[in-house]
Amino acid sequence: MKYLLLLLLFVSSISWAECSVDDELCAPVGEWQLSVAIGGGVISNPLHDGKNIPLVVIPYIHYYGERFFIENNTLGYTFYENQQVSLSFIGQLNREKAYFTRWKPSHLFLPNFSETSLAPSDERTVTAEQVKKRKWAFDAGIQVNWFVNKNTMIEGQFLHDISRAYQGEHASLAINQRIKLPKQFANTRLTVAAGVNWHSKKLTNYYYGLDADDDIDPAAFYTAGSGINPFIRATLTYSINERWTVKLNLKREFISSEVTSSPLVEDKTLDVAYLGMVYAF
Secondary structure, eight states, rough: OHHHHHHHHOOOOOOOSSSTTTTOOOOOTTOOOEEEEEEEEEOOOOOTOOOEEEEEEEEEEEESSEEEEHHHHHHHHEEEEOSSSSEEEEEOSSGGGGGGGGGGGGGGTTTOOOOOOOOOTTOOOOOOOOOOOOOOEEEEEEEEEEEETTEEEEEEEEEEEEOSSSSSEEEEEEEEEEOOOOGTTTTEEEEEEEEHHHHEEHHHHHHHOOOOOGGGGGGOBBBOOOHHHHEEEEEEEEEEEEEEEEEEHHHHHEEOOOOOOOSSOOEEEEEEEEEEEEEEE
16 A cells, blocks of 8 residues: 555646547546556655665556546646636645655565665765654645647646645646657657746755754754755657557656755655556556
8 A cells, every 4th residue: 555655646647638539648527547557667765775666566547527636646626727727726645755655565576676775874874764754744735737739738736735744835837748759650649848846945844854853963963945856757658559558757856955965865866767558447
């Protein structure tokens, strides 16, 4: 169950206006869309001694009603829409806690793609197991989707922690673009995206700040400020038939200096890579 939760946190989906019924990026109104991907990949963990999350079996869960929708980790209600713009209330789990979660892939009969880390040698280096427990947070707020045309969508979000775990906010802005391919690649679709994630000081400091409550050497105490993470993403799909699709997902997010300066953090990027076969039920 813990592994499923982690996967749903990192699986992203894109909805498009005015798309055809045979388009795998669309979902009919009032019907559940269930699919599962089987392949290989990894989600990197930027923390010192953090274990990467292996991707082998990935579930996709979509439901779009007249107003209410579910997109994997996101619950939403669209309160305004026209042909180009939709405004929705959404709620979702915050992903930051996932990096502090300890789990063993062997319990799920999955291969461990992460490497064994050596014990930290720097006195300012701190691992997740050395600090107080970080809590899961549930965020809620507004999502705006602007469908510029059939191939371009701009999405913005502003969310606040309603679970009172870190009591802060985060926001994102991204442009998603379908790339038109030659006719000989009629069954292939390429979508690229670029954007930024903004995290408030309360969010970054709760998860990556260090103080006396963490029972560590005072030399490692750290206060994080707000930060911006730029990211790029590409998704390539090839439709074999109505049920089977080959999918390649690649994403890189550049972590803000406010986070990478924390003694908890080792890497400056977050990476997701996955290649698999998707079966639609």
